[in-house]
Every structure is written in structure tokens, then in C-alpha cells.
Amino acid sequence: MGNDVNLNRLAVFVALVRAGSFTAAAAQLGMTKAMVSQHLLRLERELGVTLIVRSTRRMALTEAGAAFHTDCVSLLAQAQAALERVGGQRSKPSGTLRLTTSTDYGMAVIAPALAEFRRLHPSLQVDLVINDQINDLIAERFDLAVRIGWLRDSSLRATRLGGFRQWVMAAPAYLAEHGMPRRPEDLAMHGWIALSAMATPLRWTFTHGNGSRRIVRMRQIMQANNAAAIRALVLAGGGVSVLPDYLVQEDIQAGRLQVLLAQYRLQEGGIHAVYPDPQPPAKVRAFIDFMRERLAKR
Template identity: 85%
Template structure:
């Protein structure tokens, strides 16, 4: 039959045996001698056995008390070790970091970042899941997600890591054949490659330095549901589209793509780490700090 035992009294019992007297134990525990005695009496009542025989001058463990003391010492040592281990997990990145992000951002930014992050934390395991769908972090047991663009309302926690620019892109060969658009309105005459995942893939708002806003509706020629696929279509000369800066930096430097209407700006998108744990473990906090620093240097 299971007994209802106050486990806090086990520590008092061990401290009493270690101190050798009620007076010494009371001083070490910061309580009165009467309170120590009361806790021992209640523990013995809960267990149904006598643990210590005592007189006005001395005390001694019973046979049952000696056996129980050995078990209590082992239990408290295991408890202290467990507390120390969880403290280490709180302060040191350990275990497996399981995260998810979109295909284009995952391939171009997150995967290289994870390789460098693990070099800093070689004992950490990494599990990266590339998925253009919004994953359920709790059900699928993700530590965090890196999400691009504009966050949806949710009960998850979010940390902003940085932002990205949206750029109108085309190949030099395409521009040579079709001409350079001078105004945002000129884009409506060009074949547009639309991002079908957007709520309004053909409607774009351009802003110039003075704050003047121009809204343009594009003429769709093709569409795709993934930024990497749109980049491939633009590179093949199929038309014009908007691409995030992190995906086309190398193409611009290599001359494969060029920015159109550079004097205008499109709305910037956010880069966020989203996580379910209100007290994220060290591995999550470390990766958020690492990504924030890395993106700030881009």
C-alpha cells in the first residue's frame, strides 16, 4: 500500500543524521529544534516505523532508520544530479536542435548558417526540415521555425532576426530584348512571373524616396509557389518577377540577374524565429543570437 509521505522531510532527516543532534541540525537548517523534532515525528508517522531513538542526551538510528537513511542519501544525490543536469541544459546547448523553414531560405541561408553554428557547438545534433507549408511546431516537436515575410497571429513566441528587401529582377538578355522599365507602371506591359503563395501576387506597391506610393497591377504570364522556382524561371528569361535579396545576391554579383527600378522600394519582409517554449532552452537561445548576429553582418 502506497503511503502519503512528505518528501521534504527526507532532506531534514538526512540533515539530522549528518548533524548528529537536533540542536546542530536546527542551526544548519535555519529552523527551531522543536520544528526539526516535529518533522521527524511526522515522517515516522507517515512511514509507520521508528527511525531514530532519542533520549535527552543522545540519539541513534534504528535498523530501519539506517536502511532508510542510506536510501534517502542516494535519492537526494540523484535529485541534486538531476537538477544540475537540467541546469546545464538551461545554460549549455545540448541535445538535438530540430527546426523548420521554407525551401528557398533554408537552402540559401539557414543550411550554411547551421553548418557554422554546429562548428561552434560540436556536441549538438541538428535536424533541419525544409517545408513550404506552415508546420505545427508543438505537434511535430520542433524547437523553432525560421519564418520569412509577415507573421500570422498565433500563440507562439517570436524573435525578430532581421529583414530582407524585395527586388524586381530580370536577366540582362531579357532587358536587352524588351527594354528597361523606367516607371513601376511600365512593368504592367512585361510578362510577370507570379508567386502564387501570396494573397495578391499581381498587385505591388512601390515607394520612392519622397514617400510617393504607386500601386501597379501586373500581367501574369506564369506562376509558381516557390521563390526558388521563380528565380529559375527568371534566370531562364521567362519574364520579370520580385525576388528576395538573400536569394539573388550571388546572381547580381555574377551578372546573371539585374535589379530593375532600383530607385523604388517594395515593402521589406521580416525574418523571425518562432518557437513554442516560453522558456526556450539554451540551444534555441544560442541559435537565435547566432542568426541575429550573422544576418546583421550581411
């Protein structure tokens, strides 16, 4: 019978013992004296033991009732603590924030951002996993992923954090040897370093400020599988390629790389937080707000 016990009756039983009478317990619980009595009777029936002996003037715990009361007090205290812990996760960042992102964006943007975020929330632990695979957030127990580019169809929730521009880049030493391209079509004569992870790494659409569009197919001389490797190859004068703005801003300011065909724009990419929980905990909401504000200042 114990498996059929209504756990709500445990709280009524503990309140009854604490109050010392059916009348006082009814007042504390906001129910009638008859309802309190019914809860006790049904609890005893479900357990198959007598918990309280009562007369018209007094009540007392049986031996079984006293032992059961001790267990109920402990059980209800544990349940309350569990509820408070869950509620705390909803209202205050706590526990461990486990997130994943791509290698280049993780090293260039997310890792420095997490250092600052951790200073704002010193009680929070952080577990950052960077790779160029699309992780299964649920199976691998990630709180969220920061994904760069264009989102695939997914049952996961997504929040846009910001965006990034793509620029055609080359090193000054390469341009000194091979010349400066003046039109998008000129790029077809240069050595192109392709990002192999892209669906069409050699076909690019350039949009002029006047709205006209030009599509160019590049001549590949090298390829690599992530943007950080492409950057290293371009810095070394190996050729021309497209790189995201977040990866090359310091290189441009220092004169190590040069933006080509600045009057044209390539398709802009998005930066999204993707997460499985329809009601994300406070640590996830806080990080999303933090990143959105941080990227808006870039």
C-alpha cells in the same frame, strides 16, 4: 499513507542521519532542534514506520530506517542531478536544437549559419527541418522557427532577427528579347512569374524615393510555390518576378540577374525567430543572438 509524504522531510531525514544528532542537524539546516524533531515525527507518521530510535543520549536507525535512508540518498542525488541538468540548459547551450524554416531561406541562409553556429558550440546537436508549411512548434517539439515575411497573430513569442528587401528581377537574356521596363506600369506588359503562396501575387505597390506610390497588376504567364523555384525560372529567362535579396545577391554580382526599377521600393519583409517557451533555454537564446549579429553584417 506513503502517497501523502512531504518530500522536503526526506532531506531533513538524510541530514539528520549524516549529522548524527538533532543538534548538529539543526545547525546544518538552519532550523531549530524542535523543528528537526517535528519533521522526523511527521515523516514517521506519514510512512507508518519508525525510522530512528532515540534516547536522551543517542539515536540509531531501525532496519526500516536504514533501508529507507539508502533509498532517500539515491533519490535526492537524482533530484539534484536533474536540477543541475535543467540549470545547465538555462546557462549553456546543450542537447539538440530543433528548428524549422522555409525551403528557400533554409537552404540559402539558415543551413550555412548553422554550420558556423555548430562550430561555436561543438557539444550541441542540430536538427533542421525545412519546408513551406507552418509547423505546430509545440506538437512537433520544435525549439523555434525562423519565419520570413509578415508574422500572423500568434500566442507564440517572436524576436526580430532582421529584414530583407524585395527586388524585381530578370535575366539579361530576357531583357535583351523583351526590353527594359522604365516605369512600374511597363511591367504589366511583361510575362510575370507569380509566387502562388502569396495572398495577392499579381498586385504590387511600388514606392518612389519621393514618396509617390504606384500600384500595378501583373500579367501572369507562370507560377511556382516557393521563391527558390521562382529564382530558377527567372534565371532561365522565363520571365520577370520579385525575389528576396538574400536569394539573389550572388546572382546580381555575377551578372546572372539584373535588378529592375531600382529607384522604387517594394514592401520590406521581416525575419523573425518564433518560439513557444516563455523562458527559452540557452541553446535558443544563443542562436537568436548569433543570427541577429550575423544578419546585421549582411
